[in-house]
Structure formats: C-alpha cells, structure tokens
Amino acid sequence: MxxxxxxxxxxxxxxxxxxxxxxxxxxxxxxxxxFSPIEDQxxxxxxxxxxxxxxxxxxxxxxDLSSSTLEKIIDATFRFPAKLAQVTNNEYCLELxxxxxxxxxxxxxxxxxxxxxxxxxxxxxxxxxxxxxxxGAAVAHAFxxxxxxRVVILFPHGKISELQQKMFTTLGDNIHTVAIExxxxxxxxxxxQSFDDLAFVKNVGLNSANSINISRLxxxxxxxxxxxxxxxxxxxxxxxxxxxxxxxxxxxxxxxxKTLGLPIKRFIAATNLNDTVPRFLxxxxxxxxxxxATISNAMDVSxxxxxxxxxxxxxxxxxxxxxxxxxxxDERQTEKSMHLLxxxxxxxxxxxxxxxHGLHQSxxxxxxxxxxxxxHPAKFKSTVDQVLxxxxxxxxxxxxxxxxxxxSVKMPADFERLKxxxxxxxxxx
Numbered sequence: 001m002x003x004x005x006x007x008x009x010x011x012x013x014x015x016x017x018x019x020x021x022x023x024x025x026x027x028x029x030x031x032x033x034x035f036s037p038i039e040d041q042x043x044x045x046x047x048x049x050x051x052x053x054x055x056x057x058x059x060x061x062x063x064d065l066s067s068s069t070l071e072k073i074i075d076a077t078f079r080f081p082a083k084l085a086q087v088t089n090n091e092y093c094l095e096l097x098x099x100x101x102x103x104x105x106x107x108x109x110x111x112x113x114x115x116x117x118x119x120x121x122x123x124x125x126x127x128x129x130x131x132x133x134x135x136g137a138a139v140a141h142a143f144x145x146x147x148x149x150r151v152v153i154l155f156p157h158g159k160i161s162e163l164q165q166k167m168f169t170t171l172g173d174n175i176h177t178v179a180i181e182x183x184x185x186x187x188x189x190x191x192x193q194s195f196d197d198l199a200f201v202k203n204v205g206l207n208s209a210n211s212i213n214i215s216r217l218x219x220x221x222x223x224x225x226x227x228x229x230x231x232x233x234x235x236x237x238x239x240x241x242x243x244x245x246x247x248x249x250x251x252x253x254x255x256x257x258k259t260l261g262l263p264i265k266r267f268i269a270a271t272n273l274n275d276t277v278p279r280f281l282x283x284x285x286x287x288x289x290x291x292x293a294t295i296s297n298a299m300d301v302s303x304x305x306x307x308x309x310x311x312x313x314x315x316x317x318x319x320x321x322x323x324x325x326x327x328x329x330d331e332r333q334t335e336k337s338m339h340l341l342x343x344x345x346x347x348x349x350x351x352x353x354x355x356x357h358g359l360h361q362s363x364x365x366x367x368x369x370x371x372x373x374x375x376h377p378a379k380f381k382s383t384v385d386q387v388l389x390x391x392x393x394x395x396x397x398x399x400x401x402x403x404x405x406x407x408s409v410k411m412p413a414d415f416e417r418l419k420x421x422x423x424x425x426x427x428x429x
Contacts, residue, residue, distance in 0.1 A: 185303055295387075
C-alpha cells in the first residue's frame with residue numbers, strides 16, 4: 001500500500017510508516033492515490049462481519065500486513081457491534097456506541113493500537129492527540145498500559161462534558177491529560193506545532209492518534225458496510241447517509257466506502273454552528289471562523305483536519321461532489337430534533353440529533369435514511385436530561401469513572417510549556 005503525502009507528493013510511505021508517523025512533511029496527511037472498487041459487492045455483503053472487514057481492509061492495505069496479522073488485528077479490534085436501530089419507517093440510526101468508551105471512536109482507536117502493537121520493536125512511542133470529546137476516551141482506553149507507549153491527550157478546558165472528560169482523565173499510568181486554555185482548534189494547533197519540531201518528534205518518538213492517522217480512518221470504513229447489510233433488502237436501493245461532522249474523519253470513511261463500491265446514493269455533512277464545510281459546499285470559499293461552543297461540543301471544530309482527504313477524492317474524480325450536501329444545524333434545531341426522536345420512542349443526544357435534522361429535512365419519500373449515532377446519550381447526561389426533562393441512568397463504564405479523581409493538568413496554549421511537559425513525562429516513564 002503506497003500512501004502519498006497530500007502536501008508533498010514526493011513523500012511516499014507504506015502503511016506501517018504512515019501509522020507510526022501520523023503526519024507527513026509540511027503537516028500533510030497520508031492517503032492512497034486511488035481506491036480500487038471491490039467488484040463483487042453481492043458476495044461481500046453476504047459475508048459475516050469479520051470476514052467482510054478482512055476483505056475490505058485487505059483491499060485497501062494490500063500486502064503491507066500479512067493475512068494472519070490482519071486477521072489478529074481485526075479479531076482484537078471489532079469486538080463490539082455497530083447496530084442499526086429503526087427510528088421511523090425509512091429512517092435508521094447506526095449506533096456506534098457499543099464499545100468500551102461508548103463512542104464511535106472506539107473502532108478506530110482500537111484498530112490503531114492493535115496495528116502499532118503488531119509493528120512494535122521495543123522503540124518507545126509518544127502518542128499526542130487532541131480531543132473535542134470522544135477521541136480522548138477511545139485513545140486512552142485503547143492504549144492504556146500498553147508497553148513502550150506514552151499517551152498525551154490535549155482537550156479544551158471547560159468545553160467538554162464532565163463525563164466525557166472523566167473517561168480519559170482518570171486512568172493515569174501511561175495516560176497524561178492536559179486541559180488547554182482555549183478551544184479545540186488551539187489544541188489541534190499545538191499538535192501540529194509539535195510535529196513541526198523534527199528534533200522533538202525524533203527525541204520522543206512522536207505520533208498522533210487523531211483521525212488524521214490513516215489507521216483510525218480505515219477502521220471506520222467497515223461500519224458503513226455493516227449498516228447497509230442490516231437494512232431490509234427492499235430499502236437498499238436509494239440509501240442516504242447523514243454524518244454528524246466535526247473533524248470530518250467519519251464522513252471521509254463513508255466516502256471511501258462508496259469509492260470501494262458500497263451503493264450509497266448520497267451523503268449529508270451535518271455540522272452545528274461551526275459550519276465551515278456547509279458554507280464551502282455552497283459557495284466554494286473556505287473561510288473558517290472563530291469556533292463557537294455548542295451543546296454538540298464534540299463537533300465544535302471550525303477548521304477540520306480531514307477535509308483535505310475528502311477534497312482529494314473529489315479533485316481526483318473518485319467521488320462526485322454532487323453526491324454531497326452540507327447542512328448547518330443551530331441549537332434550537334438540535335433540541336427540536338432530540339424531541340422528535342424522543343416522540344418516536346428513540347432516546348438520542350445532541351450530535352446524533354444534528355445528523356437526524358440534516359437527514360429528516362432532506363430525505364425523499366422513496367429514499368432510506370441512515371444517521372450516525374456517535375455516542376451513548378448518557379455521555380451527555382446533563383444536556384439530555386435538561387433538554388428532554390428526564391433522568392438518564394448511567395451505564396456502568398460511566399458510573400464507575402464518574403466517582404474517580406480527575407488527574408489532568410491545566411496549561412495555557414503554549415508550545416514550549418507543552419514540550420517541557422511531554423519531555424518530563426518521557427523521563428518519568
């Protein structure tokens with residue numbers, strides 16, 4: 001598998017190097033030049049989940065992983081299901097929150113951790129990642145206590161829910177958590193700055209576990225096929241998928257699934273008030289604004305890192321941009337969608353509600369719609385309880401971590417301070 005740096009096409013690496021490196025030269029994203037469709041879709045869709053995942057990932061990764069190694073990674077990664085729940089006659093939620101941290105990022109984080117373990121040669125690795133909510137917990141749990149791996153997680157102070165935060169700030173051991181005084185974009189900027197310091201990268205073995213890491217992205221491709229096969233056959237002809245979008249890795253994975261041959265008719269990119277992409281799709285002008293705090297806080301991203309990959313798929317002719325529309329959803333609409341879902345006897349949280357609004361206002365009578373449920377409603381208990389006037393019972397993983405001590409440190413958005421902190425953490429481990 002050859003992966004090209006989208007900002008420096010002279011840098012071409014294999015899968016292992018891309019996973020171990022994270023970002024390329026000039027902060028470029030690694031990406032295949034072309035995805036080859038899987039021709040026999042009927043046979044693929046009839047396979048059991050793990051067998052289907054092996055075919056999909058083998059097609060993308062090629063010979064960079066042996067068949068036996070890939071099989072072990074898949075067995076260790078896909079230990080929990082992606083469930084399709086019917087909400088109305090032609091509207092379904094793909095529930096991606098049945099993993100250990102109750103969020104969709106469990107798929108990608110576990111796949112990356114298992115890949116890195118398979119590449120391990122006892123060289124210390126420092127994972128540096130920024131989170132607007134669920135990435136932190138997924139990465140922390142996937143890498144917790146793995147030998148020779150340190151994890152440093154940056155998150156915007158006061159801008160994610162307490163339960164989201166405690167799922168990754170209470171672990172300790174090799175997991176270091178830093179509350180940055182700023183928004184998520186400030187956290188991402190610190191990650192990028194770190195990778196620009198090549199001596200620092202080499203010194204601490206720096207890597208990133210954000211969705212910019214290609215391994216995270218590839219694991220997510222698989223559950224779009226899972227969703228499709230759970231639909232009744234008579235509802236598979238005109239399938240529309242609406243993705244709640246922040247950093248745009250999830251949507252990119254869906255578009256990759258389509259380039260591989262999955263017959264999805266069209267996609268909707270639903271954002272909250274941080275609407276850079278919907279405005280871009282409408283005007284052709286890329287004009288990020290100051291990030292706005294919303295109740296769908298994991299999507300509070302105004303300059304999404306993964307968009308260049310989607311743009312590449314469009315520019316290279318692998319995906320027709322006419323099959324993608326954008327939708328910006330305000331707070332009132334988000335709350336209204338939560339009530340609509342509740343009236344349909346389906347309990348949901350703000351991020352899925354953003355996607356449901358985008359789907360519901362766009363879906364035609366002859367289409368079947370799928371919106372993505374990216375986190376368990378209880379991860380946003382205070383918001384869901386307040387909006388819907390209910391009292392959600394906490395699932396065991398959340399109830400347990402809610403009682404633990406938050407071990408995070410607070411820090412200004414200052415690269416030199418962060419650098420010193422990481423060097424100190426490396427010395428201690």
